[in-house]
Amino acid sequence: MSGSDETMAGFSLALSDDVRQTRDWLHEFARDVMRPAAAEWDEREETPWPIIEEAAKIGLYSLDFFATQWMDPSGLGMVVSFEELFWGDAGIGLSLAGSGLAAVAVASNGTDEQIGEWLPQMFGSPGDVKLGAFCSSEPDAGSDVGAIRTRAVYHEATDEWVLTGTKTWATNGGIADVHVVVASVDPAFGSRGQATFIVPPGTPGLSQGQKFRKHGIRASHTAEVILDDVRVPGRCLVGGKDRLDARLARIAGGGSAGEQAAMKTFERSRPSVAAMAVGVARAAAEYATQYATQRVQFGRPIGQNQGVAFMLADMHAAVDAARLLTWRAAWMARHGLPFEHAEGSISKLVAGETAVRVTEQAIQILGGNGYTREFPVERWHRDAKIFTIFEGTSEIQRMIIGRAVTGLDVR
Numbered sequence: 001m002s003g004s005d006e007t008m009a010g011f012s013l014a015l016s017d018d019v020r021q022t023r024d025w026l027h028e029f030a031r032d033v034m035r036p037a038a039a040e041w042d043e044r045e046e047t048p049w050p051i052i053e054e055a056a057k058i059g060l061y062s063l064d065f066f067a068t069q070w071m072d073p074s075g076l077g078m079v080v081s082f083e084e085l086f087w088g089d090a091g092i093g094l095s096l097a098g099s100g101l102a103a104v105a106v107a108s109n110g111t112d113e114q115i116g117e118w119l120p121q122m123f124g125s126p127g128d129v130k131l132g133a134f135c136s137s138e139p140d141a142g143s144d145v146g147a148i149r150t151r152a153v154y155h156e157a158t159d160e161w162v163l164t165g166t167k168t169w170a171t172n173g174g175i176a177d178v179h180v181v182v183a184s185v186d187p188a189f190g191s192r193g194q195a196t197f198i199v200p201p202g203t204p205g206l207s208q209g210q211k212f213r214k215h216g217i218r219a220s221h222t223a224e225v226i227l228d229d230v231r232v233p234g235r236c237l238v239g240g241k242d243r244l245d246a247r248l249a250r251i252a253g254g255g256s257a258g259e260q261a262a263m264k265t266f267e268r269s270r271p272s273v274a275a276m277a278v279g280v281a282r283a284a285a286e287y288a289t290q291y292a293t294q295r296v297q298f299g300r301p302i303g304q305n306q307g308v309a310f311m312l313a314d315m316h317a318a319v320d321a322a323r324l325l326t327w328r329a330a331w332m333a334r335h336g337l338p339f340e341h342a343e344g345s346i347s348k349l350v351a352g353e354t355a356v357r358v359t360e361q362a363i364q365i366l367g368g369n370g371y372t373r374e375f376p377v378e379r380w381h382r383d384a385k386i387f388t389i390f391e392g393t394s395e396i397q398r399m400i401i402g403r404a405v406t407g408l409d410v411r
């Protein structure tokens, strides 16, 4: 495994001063601003604009913050940050992080001009915050990203692309300023004939469809996005037309297409999503531990029973294991090491399943209290479930890992 061979030389668990300071700063925001507001925004099921504004004011909700964490030389800046924010609250956390996925889609495949033009418009500035949305999923193309039917047709005379289709499950969909949309440019090439487009703010033809009422992460807006003859300038094709034409020519000539655009985005963002799950799991493990040392039954703290203490031991061990896998994947991604053994998927699978299990155990340890909305663990359990679904379900992660370990075309 790459985790134990010489490619991991240089991997260290010692955080740099910068990352430690950022973590501590975010922890304060998560503890003092996010946690106290979490139950309210969960009930309201609305984007927590005042908290996004507050985060913008202190420089947390900003392109500069995301870029700094993304570029952190150790690779751990982003995952440490996300763990802290999602420890605070996952719904509000995703409202703060949602624009990041759209930004990554442009940053990982786009030109310098595109990055410079569009990323600032996904975050805005204090007093004028903006959002980005990444729109890949469709009603008939969830796990099967290759089944995307949204079409992008090029009109040479006007140098415009015309997008038509329906996207679904888009975080910030319809309320975002900048939408990043994956579409098929050549259906004959299936998933290899896809490209990613930027839809600028206020473009006619883009509208929000149904807004979903959800089980968890309810402060994060999730909705359909309808694209009805949406015209975008040629410069909105992520990566540019020359690169797309060269890729399509390679495919037509029987060559390799490289990775699908959407897949590339998901691959790079998986450790970040794993870190979000670690944050939720850690919150639950800590809360349950404190509760177990205080709640007395049979004349002793419930944590003194092996039945409870062993559960706590398993919870803490699982959180630590998930974090280590997450840090490994993030470190590898930063150092340009390919996930040959599906390390990104392993981190996402383990962290997502850990979050669900640990939050469920936390409810068990709180007993009746755990099952009520007077205590946060039921919300964390609802929130945790998303991590086995979005950014590739657990089954899809297992499929990717299964392929990596067997070398077979596992389906």
Ligand SMILES: Cc1cc2nc3c(=O)[nH]c(=O)nc-3n(C[C@H](O)[C@H](O)[C@H](O)COP(=O)(O)OP(=O)(O)OC[C@H]3O[C@@H](n4cnc5c(N)ncnc54)[C@H](O)[C@@H]3O)c2cc1C
Pocket (backbone or CB within 6 Å): 101, 133, 134, 135, 136, 137, 139, 141, 142, 143, 144, 168, 169, 170, 171, 172, 214, 217, 222, 386, 389, 390, 391, 392, 393, 394, 395, 396, 399, 411
């Ligand atoms: C809250 C939320 C936010 C989201 N945000 C975004 C976003 O911002 N942008 C975006 O593009 N998408 C987003 N998504 C979509 C998300 O990525 C998809 O829901 C996810 O990929 C699964 O697709 P699906 O829901 O269509 O399920 P399906 O693909 O229909 O899967 C249903 C079940 O079948 C299983 N399954 C499917 N294929 C296989 C297989 N080959 N082998 C084994 N099992 C299989 C799945 O694992 C799952 O258990 C979001 C979803 C949610 C719920």
